[in-house]
Amino acid sequence: DQQVKQNSPSLSVQEGRISILNCDYTNSMFDYFLWYKKYPAEGPTFLISISSIKDKNEDGRFTVFLNKSAKHLSLHIVPSQPGDSAVYFCAASGAGSARQLTFGSGTQLTVLP
Amino acid sequence: DSGVTQTPKHLITATGQRVTLRCSPRSGDLSVYWYQQSLDQGLQFLIQYYNGEERAKGNILERFSAQQFPDLHSELNLSSLELGDSALYFCASSVLPDSLNTEAFFGQGTRLTVV
Numbered sequence: 596d597q598q599v600k601q602n603s604p605s606l607s608v609q610e611g612r613i614s615i616l617n618c619d620y621t622n623s624m625f626d627y628f629l630w631y632k633k634y635p636a637e638g639p640t641f642l643i644s645i646s647s648i649k650d651k652n653e654d655g656r657f658t659v660f661l662n663k664s665a666k667h668l669s670l671h672i673v674p675s676q677p678g679d680s681a682v683y684f685c686a687a688s689g690a691g692s693a694r695q696l697t698f699g700s701g702t703q704l705t706v707l708p
Numbered sequence: 709d710s711g712v713t714q715t716p717k718h719l720i721t722a723t724g725q726r727v728t729l730r731c732s733p734r735s736g737d738l739s740v741y742w743y744q745q746s747l748d749q750g751l752q753f754l755i756q757y758y759n760g761e762e763r764a765k766g767n768i769l770e771r772f773s774a775q776q777f778p779d780l781h782s783e784l785n786l787s788s789l790e791l792g793d794s795a796l797y798f799c800a801s802s803v804l805p806d807s808l809n810t811e812a813f814f815g816q817g818t819r820l821t822v823v
Contacts, residue, residue, distance in 0.1 A: 599750075629811055638710060638798055638814035639751070684750065694802070695741055695764050696812060700750040 598622045599687050601699035609707050614672040616702050618685030621666065625687040629696065630659060630670045633682045642683075643670070675706045711735065714799050714815035722823055726787040729818045733780055733801030739763070740782040741812055742774055745796040757782055789822045796820075 600619045608614045616630075626647040631639035645652040645659045645668070652659050658671045672679055682703050686696040711734035721727055733740050738759045743751040753766035757776035768774075771789075776782040786793060796819050800812035 601750075631814075636816070638712070638714075638800075638816045640710070641811040641813065644811060686751075694739075694804075694810065695753045695756050695766065696751075696800075697753065698743075698750040 597700075598625075599685055599697050599699040601683075601685055601702050603702050604700070605703040605705070607705045607707060608675045610677055611674045614670075614675045614679065614704055614706065616670040616672075616683050616685075616704065618668045618670075618699055619666060620668075620687050622687070622689060622697070623666075624689035625697075626690060627688045627694075628659070628661060628668050629686045629688075630657075631684045631686060631698075632679075633684060633701070639684055672704075675704075677706045677708050680704055680706050710813040710815065712799060712801050712813050712815035714797075714818050716818060717816065718819050718821075720821045720823060721789060723789055723791060725789050725822075726785065727789065727820065729784040729786070729797050729799075729820075731782045731784070731799030731801075731815060733782070733799075734813055737801035737803055737813070738780065739802045739804065739812075740776055740780070741800040741802075742768075742782070742784050743798040743800065745798065745817075746792075747795070751798060754784070786820070791822050794820055794822045 629644040630642040633639045682701045685699040713732040742754040754768040756764040796817045798817045800814045802812045
């Protein structure tokens with residue numbers, strides 16, 4: 596039972612345009628959500644997070660939106676740059692889970708120059 | 709550099725063998741997590757230790773075990789290896805296991821290949 600789902604395995608976007616990566620979750624106990632970026636041969640790197648008391652968090656070119664009623668979050672990257680090409684993982688944690696992260700299967704973002 | 713160190717980076721071994729993966733957490737982090745990433749899969753949580761004690765267990769096989777030592781480094785032991793155990797194994801660390809707004813920092817992973 597996949598509690599965190601990223602339904603798009605890949606996404607291609609032109610440089611300078613917006614990238615939107617989506618994530619859905621099923622567990623109502625999740626109260627903290629994170630996005631990680633992963634380059635080949637490296638470990639995941641924390642990118643941005645949002646707690647369930649907010650519906651938006653912005654950090655430079657990256658914005659995460661949370662829609663609790665839909666159990667959906669999205670990551671917006673504006674403007675997209677070729678260096679953003681990586682696999683993006685959505686992750687979630689909840690108070691009852693000792694804070695271990697439940698990950699989605701990832702979305703490969705390719706930003707075309 | 710996340711500050712989390714994993715060794716070895718690569719490991720090739722035969723079926724039926726046993727291996728030990730090592731993780732040194734970031735300085736000051738008390739919590740260590742182990743994750744497995746199989747081909748084209750997301751990261752699956754295996755087990756978590758906090759300050760030497762097992763804190764949470766995920767989808768960890770009985771053939772696998774882990775421990776966290778007094779100096780806070782952790783080892784993941786995989787025994788009776790099968791071809792399906794071939795995967796990337798990541799270690800992550802964080803300061804506190806129960807605090808909101810605490811992200812985990814990941815090492816570069818150990819790529820295990822069972823032949």
